[in-house]
Amino acid sequence: MRRKVLTAEHLTQIQAIVATGRVLTDESDLFSYSFDGSFGTYLPDAVVQTKSVDELAALVKLANREKIPVYPRGQSTSLSGGPLPVKGGMVFDLSVMNDVLEVYEEDLVAVVSPGVLTAAIHKAAERRGLMYPPDPSSSHVSTIGGNLAENSGGPKGLKYGVTKDYVIGLEVITPEGEIIQTGGRTVKNVTGYDLTKLIVGSEGTLGIITKAILRLIPKPQQTATMMAIFDSLVDAGSAISKILSSGILPSKMELMDQASIVAVEQYEPLGLPTDAAALILIEIDGHPLALKEETKQAAALCQAVGAREVRIAKDKKEEAELWKARKLVSPAIVRIKPTKISEDATVPRSKIPQMCERLQEIRETYNIHLVVFGHAGDGNLHPNIICDKTDDEEMRRVEQAVTAIFKAAVELGGTLSGEHGIGTMKAPFMEMELGAAGLDMMKRIKHAWDPNEIMNPGKIFPVPGQKLELS
Amino acid sequence: MRRKVLTAEHLTQIQAIVATGRVLTDESDLFSYSFDGSFGTYLPDAVVQTKSVDELAALVKLANREKIPVYPRGQSTSLSGGPLPVKGGMVFDLSVMNDVLEVYEEDLVAVVSPGVLTAAIHKAAERRGLMYPPDPSSSHVSTIGGNLAENSGGPKGLKYGVTKDYVIGLEVITPEGEIIQTGGRTVKNVTGYDLTKLIVGSEGTLGIITKAILRLIPKPQQTATMMAIFDSLVDAGSAISKILSSGILPSKMELMDQASIVAVEQYEPLGLPTDAAALILIEIDGHPLALKEETKQAAALCQAVGAREVRIAKDKKEEAELWKARKLVSPAIVRIKPTKISEDATVPRSKIPQMCERLQEIRETYNIHLVVFGHAGDGNLHPNIICDKTDDEEMRRVEQAVTAIFKAAVELGGTLSGEHGIGTMKAPFMEMELGAAGLDMMKRIKHAWDPNEIMNPGKIFPVPGQKLELS
Incomplete structure (x- = not known):
């Protein structure tokens, strides 16, 4: 049995802090929070549902003091393991924070809480003749909080860019439990470092986003x-x-x-x-x-x-x-075999034909069922491997094929991940793309902000010797 | 006389490193590097001109070891004191690094070295039917390196965003002298923290940009x-x-x-x-x-x-x-009086009429010559105060008026700086906008990356009790 991180005393303290919400500890409840759209199952010790930013901040203070891992979570559609509670501890179910969705037409901004579905933002903007362009394929089921954490893309990236390009301000709980505001309601803002764009896409490892100010544009006719x-x-x-x-x-x-x-x-x-x-x-x-x-x-x-x-x-x-x-x-490809490994290796536009050739070679070398589609206009292909996760021999070939896909993308001047994030699955490949010095500069930020490593641990940064394991 | 930071031995070491460039130490040469488009004059100890990234990195390693301040500098059109060598030490004249300006039409990217003039990038893109949208008013005389350091804006911010929105990759010398690559040639990239967008706009305090990959778009017809x-x-x-x-x-x-x-x-x-x-x-x-x-x-x-x-x-x-x-x-307003204080306080679009009223009150209260123009479409006004810096009494009123302008912008939900940067002049007002906790998170990044505080010191972060001084 998994060793628990939370003691009975911790649970009493957590219960005392969460005055307006709920703390789930039943194994059957916890199970729903143990997986996402990627691989692996990890049971948390507790799940907190509250709309109160102050309560969440108090919980983070407790977690920081007691070194309890904390995992912010939306609707768990992540394809890279972003919300997985890999080291036990507390999951914050932010999908309950879905009550703020304000559109300020004159400022061309929307203010949203993290649990709002992205599609709801699309609709609210469109009702006023405006548009929130980022449109990840999951937008009808994914929360904006998850989109912000992962810097989601989508087909419109070509013309309109990605989530980050539309976030101009945030309210964030830091890993030490302070509530800070970054950016604001203006499109232009150069007052100090751009914490907004640092936090968006940091996969929940630098803090918990409790509010966001999004830039809207006039809707094309x-x-x-x-x-x-x-x-x-x-x-x-x-x-x-x-x-x-x-x-x-x-x-x-x-x-x-x-x-x-x-x-x-x-x-x-x-x-x-x-x-x-x-x-x-x-x-x-x-x-x-x-x-x-x-x-x-x-x-x-x-x-x-x-x-x-x-x-x-x-x-x-x-x-x-x-x-x-x-x-x-x-839906068509998951009919073929039960397991779908959806990658998002991205290359410069001019390298798409070459990448397609490399994918063809990989398909043959590892004898895998590979389907390629995606956002070709911005170089963001989705090579999907169709397999069966109960077949160990096949999954070992899939592991090798996935590794080869990452290598091909980086060798062609591209990146491991265009829009899904690194999470748990791609962490072993970080140094291949970034080099030791580049990765070190990221780690320094993480350590400076989260010295006790409580904020969504086990994501982005590989532990020494970590390898991709699907079998 | 100012105490020098560099010893004779330092200078010998610097000369030895700079094999392919020049080291200037003549007072008459140094004077040209003592000011920018803002306020104050500060003589550096030495100025280095070299196109070699390896030489610059070796110099930064030396500077980090010996705690010598280093200041990257382009064409010094900064209106906020960005490149001023306020603590002596070495200025790196990056305007000499002007030899790389490559346009890759198929990838819709340009690769540039920091000394290239922004206007040259505009022209190179246009020749191929493409556009690099950021267009600060200084683009004919300012370098892209300076634009990157300050995250320059311009009138097209309304539709096209600012410099940061077009930077997808960088080569950077860290404050400890390591050469790292951030981002790449793909528009979508979520591999780890977004160091690219953190470094752009960090005013040269987190490293020296030696190359940039810029995103281009088709030129409107x-x-x-x-x-x-x-x-x-x-x-x-x-x-x-x-x-x-x-x-x-x-x-x-x-x-x-x-x-x-x-x-x-x-x-x-x-x-x-x-x-x-x-x-x-x-x-x-x-x-x-x-x-x-x-x-x-x-x-x-x-x-x-x-x-x-x-x-x-x-x-x-x-x-x-x-x-x-x-x-x-x-040009018209500098004819009125010799000194022009150009501000860039920015408010949400809907607050422009209110901001104009507040500026009117400030004009009357402090009896100053105030001219207001700017990028109203994105809330980025340019209140300019026309004055005479040799008139101490007037300059004290100007100090008060500038302070009042910042206060008004922040009170209306705006920001101290939309596009000019914080530099030396606005540092005293940082906490007013960001709060102590917000400013602290920025400082942590600075300390984690630049523990010896050698990289463009004296900018962005206020020293305790620091006040605006123009008189």
Whole structure:
């Protein structure tokens, strides 16, 4: 049995602090907090649900004094192990802090509490003719707090950037239990170090975000969608480059390789050409008059580099049909085998064809079922390995394949993670990308802020000799 | 006479390290490095000019060992004292590192060395149909290294954000002389803490940037410009809000108050209405078809909230004429009195009318010559005080007025500095905005990275009891 971190006395103290919320300690309750969208199961000692920032800060003070690990958690859709309570201790269930969602139209900002679903922010902004651009695929089920911790991306990263680009202020509980404000309500702010952008994407290791100020933009008036089908992956890559260098900046450019096209057609026949090497889905947004012309131009560019066919949606209904292909990739591939390892290795745009070739080699070398799709417009591919986690022999090949994917991305000038985060799974590969000195500068910040290592321990930073283990 | 930091032995060691560059120690040479665009004169002990990153790193190692202050410096256009060698020691003249300016069209990135002028990056990008959006007013004379250190803004912040939003990777010499790489060539990167965005805007206190990878975007096809003239500052503020909430996102929205209109007309008659309370200059960019419609719509919105007159430029020549008014503000106001204190206090957009009122009160209370203009679209005003630094009595009133401006900005939910940085001048006001705990978290990073406090000391962080001194 796992050794518990919390003593009976600790629990009494925790109960005394949490006056307005709940403390869960029943094993059956704790189990729901032991996993996320990635790998591994770790039971916490207690789960706290409270909307009170003061109570949370008091708990962090206690945790810091008693060296009790603390894990902030949203809806646990993390694909990298961000919220896993790997060293026991307390989970803070921040999904209950879902009551603040204020839109200030004149300032073009929204103020939100961490438990609000990202999709709710999209809706609230749109009701006022505004837009919160970051759109991770999980936005209907993930909290903004989780998006902030992981600096979530999504297909719109190409034109609009990622979560971090829209966060201008935070309220944060530091690892020593102080409540600080960073940034504010202005887009321009150079008063001291940018703690806001340091904390966003730090995976909950530098503090607990209890409020965020998000920048909104006017909502584009209209969107247009097209699908271009290619007999060669290299041609698809060229089309993406040509469009971007023509002066058109699409809001989305998504790639699906043959394996993902086949998977979708087998799952639900949509009339996709299963003999095509790749397809790209392009969305352009903006002023209706500009859209018409840009759509024509983008279609012509695709044809000029050898697209077999270009389908342009005539209305919203046809747009939705085209996007359905991309939306079905994830459900389609989990039908093939029960375990899906979703990677997000990202390369410079020009290296996408090369990365696709490397992935092809990896597929053959390790004899794995590999499906490639993702946000090709910003170099953020999603190589997904379909496997069965109960098959030890297969999982060892998967471990080697995942390692090879990371290596390929870094060798091509890219990064281990474009949008999922490092968490537990990618920690062993940090030094490969950052070098010892680069990693050391990150560790110094962690130690300076969290000397007792209580804030979401076991994430980002590898322990010496740590290796990827999936089997 | 000032006590020197460098001994003769230090100088011998420095000379030995700088094999490919120059070490200046002549008082006449040093004088050129003793000031910037702000206040105060501080002579360094030596100035190093070298293009070699290894030599600079070796110098930093020496400096760290011997506790010699080091100051990275570009073209010294800083308005906040960023590069001032306030504690003696070595200045690194990075303006000589101007030889790398590579544009990678397919990746939509530029790789630059710190001494390259920002305007040269604009040109290099434009030649390829691309754009590097940050456009501080000093871009023709300031280096990208200085822009990176200060996280420079400019009028395009409204639509395109600031320098930080376009930096995706850095090469940096740490305060202990290690060379690290942060980020990379991908727009999406969540591998560990975002050291890139921490270092950009840290005013040279966390390391020396020796290379940067900048994100570029497709250049908008066309621009349109209009000037709207108002009898009331509040109406001008309303026009800005109305335009933004109509779905139009202009590339620039600049405000000039009556004092700046009058100053420009006295300097060079352009036919501006000197009896108007304010004017706003609006630039919209994008697709030609969309522009036409949006320009009409924006003009109608200005008229609907009470604009006395709206002038729309018919061609590039007329565009340039309208912008001339804004461009002449700075040269016009320095004609009035020799000293110009240029502030950049920034407030949430909706608070611009209130901030204008507070500035009016400050003008009267302290009997100062105050001119207000700036980037109203993003809340980043530039209250400029015109004075004579040899007049002690006047400068004491100016000190009080500056303090009052900072207070007003913070009270309205804004910030001390939108784009100029904290440097030496605003350090005394840091705790007012950040609180003791917030400032402490910044100091911890500084101490963890630069334990011997050699990297651009005397900036950002106040010494106990430090006050603004201009007289």
